[in-house]
Amino acid sequence: MIVVHVHVHVKPEYVDEFIQATLENAQRSLTEPGIARFDVIQRVDDPTKFILVEVYRNEEATLQHKETEHYKKWRDTVAPMMAEPRSSVRFRNIFPADSDW
Numbered sequence: 747m748i749v750v751h752v753h754v755h756v757k758p759e760y761v762d763e764f765i766q767a768t769l770e771n772a773q774r775s776l777t778e779p780g781i782a783r784f785d786v787i788q789r790v791d792d793p794t795k796f797i798l799v800e801v802y803r804n805e806e807a808t809l810q811h812k813e814t815e816h817y818k819k820w821r822d823t824v825a826p827m828m829a830e831p832r833s834s835v836r837f838r839n840i841f842p843a844d845s846d847w
Contacts, residue, residue, distance in 0.1 A: 747782065747839035748808055752798040752832055760827035761793055768798070771820035775800070778814065780807020794829065801839070 756764045765786070772784045783801035802808045811817055 748802040748805060749837040749839055750798075750800040750802070750808065750834050751837070752800065752834045754796040754798065754824075754832045755829040756794050756796065756824075756827050757829045758794050764796070764824055764827050767820055767823045768796070771816050772798070774814070774816035775811065778807070778811060780804065780810055 772786050775781050775784045780803045785799040787797045789795040
């Protein structure tokens with residue numbers, strides 16, 4: 747499993763629109779066979795900051811996700827909402843074992 751944390755800082759006036767667009771992308775992403783989990787997390791102490799936790803079954807799934815229409819739509823829709831460029835950190839899953847997903 748590959749776990750990606752995408753850090754997003756949204757302009758305050760776009761928080762609600764960002765959430766709407768991101769939930770649509772997350773729901774559609776879960777229909778992809780290579781995605782095991784897709785969480786959208788908002789900071790309590792700063793509601794303009796989010797982490798998207800994307801869990802992929804393999805490296806190929808990370809590439810396939812970026813080719814989907816729903817990802818491209820999300821990327822283009824939220825780009826002007828960003829207070830700064832989004833960043834990501836990649837992890838490999840150690841526990842639970844892959845078979846537990």
